[in-house]
Amino acid sequence: MDPDRVLEGLDPEQLEAARALRGPVCILAGAGTGKTRAITHRIAHAVASGVVAEQQVLAVTFTTRAAGEMRGRLRALGAPRVQARTFHAAALRQLSFFWPQAVGGPQPTLIDSKIQVVARAAHGCGVDADRTGLRDLASEIEWAKVTQIRPADYEKAVAKAGRTPPMQAGEVARVFEGYEEIRRERNLLDFESMLELTAAMLLERPEIAERVRSQYRYFVVDEFQDVNPLQKLLLDAWLGDRDDLCVVGDPSQTIYSFAGATPAYLTRFADAYPHATVVRLVRDYRSTPQVVRVANEVLRRARPAAGGAEAGLELVAQRPDGPDPSYTEYDDEPAEATSVARRIAALIETGTPAREIAVLFRTNSQSAAYEQALADAGIPFTVRGATRFFERPEIKQAVHTLRGARQGGGSDPIVGTVRHLLAPLGLTATAPEGRQARERWESLAALAQLADDIAVERHRGECGLGAAGAADRPQNAPLGGNCACGRPYTATLDDFAEELDARVATEHAPEMEGVTLASLHAAKGLEWDAVFLVGLTEGMMPIIYAETDEQVEEERRLFYVGVTRAREYLSASWSLARSPGGRKTRKPSRFLDGLRPASPSLAAGRRERSRSAKTVRCRICGNTLTEAAERKLARCLTCPADYDEELLERLREWRKATAAAQKVPAYVVFTDATLQAVAEHVPSSTAQLSRISGVGAVKLERYGEAVLALCAGEEPPAPDGVGEPDDEQ
Template identity: 75%
Template sequence: MDPDRVLEGLDPEQTQAARALRGPVCILAGAGTGKTRAITHRIAHAVASGVVSEQQILAVTFTARAAGEMRGRLRALGAPRVQARTFHAAALRQLSFFWPQVIGGEKPTLIDSKIQAVARAAHSVGVQPDRTGLRDLASEIEWAKVTQVRPTDYEGVVAKASRQVPLPAGEIARVFEAYEELRRERNLLDFESMLELTAGMITEYPAIAQRVREQYRYFVVDEFQDVNPLQKLLLDAWLGDRDDLCVVGDPSQTIYSFAGATPAYLTGFAARYPHATVVELVRDYRSTPQVVRVANHVISQAGGTTSAGHLTLRAQRPDGPDPVYQEYDDEPAEATGVARKIGVLMEEGVSAGEIAVLVRTNAQSAAYEQALTDQGVPFTVRGTTRFFERPEIKQAVHLLRGARHEAAGEDPAPLISTVRQLLGQIGLTDTAPEGRQARERWESLTALAQLAEDMAARPHPEGGRVTMNDLVEELEVRISTEHAPGFEGVTIASLHAAKGLEWDAVFLVGITEGMMPIIYAETDEEVEEERRLFYVGVTRAREHLSMSWSLSRSPGGRKTRKPSRFLDGLRPASPSTSARRAERRRGGAARCRVCGAALTDAAARKLGRCLDCPSSYDEALLERLRDWRRTVSQEQKVPAYVIFTDATLQAIAEQEPSAVPQLAAVSGVGPAKLDRYGEAVLALVAGADPADVIEGRDAPDDAEESVTG
């Protein structure tokens, strides 16, 4: 292939990277700037130019999916024999090949999960954590191994780093040492030991080092900001004293520091190799200028290690819609509002598969699973299991079902205290435990307890108080709707699981202090990692970006939450405390859509204009609305203003909404009234006669059930 043809279609910076055929080369690639395109064309250009043969190239990335994508692109570019593998796949291939020569005897058994071995090791030293604790222990041992911390040094390293650990550091050190002994005795190989053994084999045996380095002369490492010390040890063993290395990454997307990753190898690359070629890719082909401005602002406010080497993106796409910043009174309202907005996008032609709801914790997904189900919107959950399929939730539901049967025929105890007592048996405590896995389990159980609290706070459809039987019946309904066959739909994913993906529309939800940054982020560096995580979420959006938060957890709760500090300077200017209180008393700040003046009168805010500003409306429609309201108020034996105020009816007549989202935007039309009266109002706007609307609507009892049930 003509080498110059390989470079066709690249932008100037991508071309510069592709022409840098000899290492060391560092490509700093911002989100959406075409880094995979740049490195695959660089590899193909090197092959076409005769600089290196295909078989002598090793391209390393972090996931099998990314490696597969790279191989596919290289095939299309005429370099099908280039090896593109993960660190682990490359190490396993080499270790398996050289094992008979170096060690001989039976090859070790590679274990996918170290849980069972950790459990045996823990038991042998008198430590008996539950299954969640075992997962956290395994994760902590993995962290120690990838950061090259030995069992004898573990306590000191943890103390010096002020690292939060799931168990006392001394206990973890004992389990760690027992695990390593057990692994050696039983000839077991975990992923960390596989990398370590491969690096050690190359370092200690010159003949093997020579063969490996003759085989691979040209290295490319993608996502270099995610490299940990153990992977760097293996990379250095592969390289030896050579420097034909190209690294690609973005320090602003380092979000796995908790697992041992460090951006220091990327940000310090030029210092280690002063003669390195450094190329910055900043042309963003993924997102609109509106989304890019948000991303640039978020990362420009960073401090600490995040501020080192962050890139300012330049949008290449045409203008798109402005980002949306939406505040809600409570979490259920936020979930419902997001689901409705998703419905509007789908009506406008955005496919469900091109929409994502991104959450900070997996426990948040439950509210959005339910809200999308209620709206009839298909969805999938990525990176975790659906809420009611999680082991801890299955266990909890089993307990609650049993409690329902035990309480049959007896005077039921208060629901909330009973639920919390039952869930306390399986891990629900007043405060979150240490350990990532234990926290995720605790958060899921907390979400279930909060569901019980929300139900107890609502009026019972038949009067009286909500019982355990009511709660279990509600859970059964939710479980049955969520167990529908899987299909293409809206993606619900954690921000961590979203890395490397992109959608036309992204909803970042729950963006409050304590959730983003997460309450567990206590040090400056931990907060900066949360900022990078938020940046990753923003840069997943191609066109539509919505950021939302709620002021309280439950309807009617105290509105004490604050929007995330990461939104400072992005969302509309925050008023003073006294002004906010006044606005809440007035129902919110607004401006006249005719003259732009601030609206202070309640009726004016409902109309969306000053009372004395000119406005035209359909008088016949307003009369139909009033006739309908009069009849409904008489039937329900409530004052007419309880249905809708005069100002709200006039606003409807002026704006003439033709769909549910437009009607929901009218001041005075809340979710309950939308559910109860929305269909009738839209029919009246469309020209229906009030008598026909009254005659065809559901009975009041049914309407009440649709609101409270």
């Protein structure tokens, strides 16, 4: 490839980074400034210019998703053989290859989770810990290992660091020591030991180090602000006395200090390499000027922090104007969740795809209210951080089926064939009823969508219409056999199997359809058209455990990460009480100071919402109801309830037929909780039916006659195919 063509389309700062081909290079890249574009074009330019062979490049990042994206871009730039891996994947590959030579004997078993081993160690030490306590102990052991602290030194180290351990430091040290003993006795390898052993192998065996260093001569490290001391040790072992190292990162996105990461390696890079080239990327191509202003204001109010993390980059927006961010205060959590779901429904109605919307929160415990609110509104969603895609039973079964089909028909086209093969596993034309069945269907649909996307990608070189045709069709809609140009899509099962093998090996999952629910930590590295930041109260943002100035500033950076995930729509909200009728003692997050409007307008809005929000009490015991499902039923889930089981079954059968006629998932018509409420209340009029939560004006108009007929024991009118209903409650 022509080296100059690789540089086409880069802005001046990206171009400066891409042309800095040799020696140490530090790219300080703000959120949305095209850092991946800069480093992949730099690598491709180095390869095209003959500076380095592509097999000699090792690009290291922190997530399999980022590594997969980097490989895809490099492949498109003509450098498909560049190795882009996570630290752990690269270390495991080298350690496994050299194990017979460096250590000998049976290779250790890699453990994904420390919990079981920690539990045995705790029991052996007489330390009593529940599952939550065991998770905290495992996290503390990880921190100690990545910061190179041994069990004997743990108590002194934790005191020096000012760290608050999950239990008495002496008990943690004993469990830590017991954990390491069990791990060695059973020949187990955790992720930290993997990095440590790989570094030790390179440092202690010169002949092995020489082979690795002759293989990899050109290093790029993404998200360098997240590097911990153990990863830095391994990186230094890879480098030896060389300096062909390019690092890229943003000190303002340092959010893993609690796990041992430090931005000092990034902010002090020029001190370590005085002759380094330093490039700053500040042109934000992701977010509108309105979102960028919020992001800059968040950093402007930051206090100086240790390790240079205060060196924030002021972003310069490149996109056209968009809507102003919204700041909304609610009386209680259920009101906040319900309102967010309604606003999401409005966005989807006006054309924003569900997959381009995210609800982000500080802790995973906040997810449940939004899962229920979105389900009640008939909005599909995915929870990020759940079981990894390729570990799901239905996906394992699907991959096995597809690999088997390849043996007898590897040249068969994937368009149509993949969906046909997945149909017996549960990939129907529409989503089935039930949460578990729906999640299984969505996983299979994502796999089928991936096959269609690969077909389009392979066709891209033959015509310019393939990509557009794929982008225009609805998510999960089958792809026709021919492109709009008239030519057939030619990708085969062999092509798909090859891509699947690569994705399974690197855990590079396809995108799932639906609104994303995720913690702020899990959202890092992602972006959406619309982002709802929820639960922004003191004690949650910053979290109550953030006591020192450094800890509070890390929480501010986490908030900054949340803000910069939004391309166009940004919503910030908080509630004054946990439950309806509760004491309104919560305060909005201090990070909103200077961002949100003055309090009078908020107070007016709150009074309006207060009039519409009702305290719902259990019709059986009289207690105030806080959970969405309980409020829908007007009773505690634990309180006994009489209902017509035959009516409930008729309602379910009617819903199934209606969903099939309209080609929508059953929960879009009515959720299980809404049908249960109808069966318990047995409404006899439109007014009574409208008072049931989940039956809004549109659904009342569309389905009211049929539901009331069923409640009266009559035959409902035949369902029609009117398409997906709105949800207005």
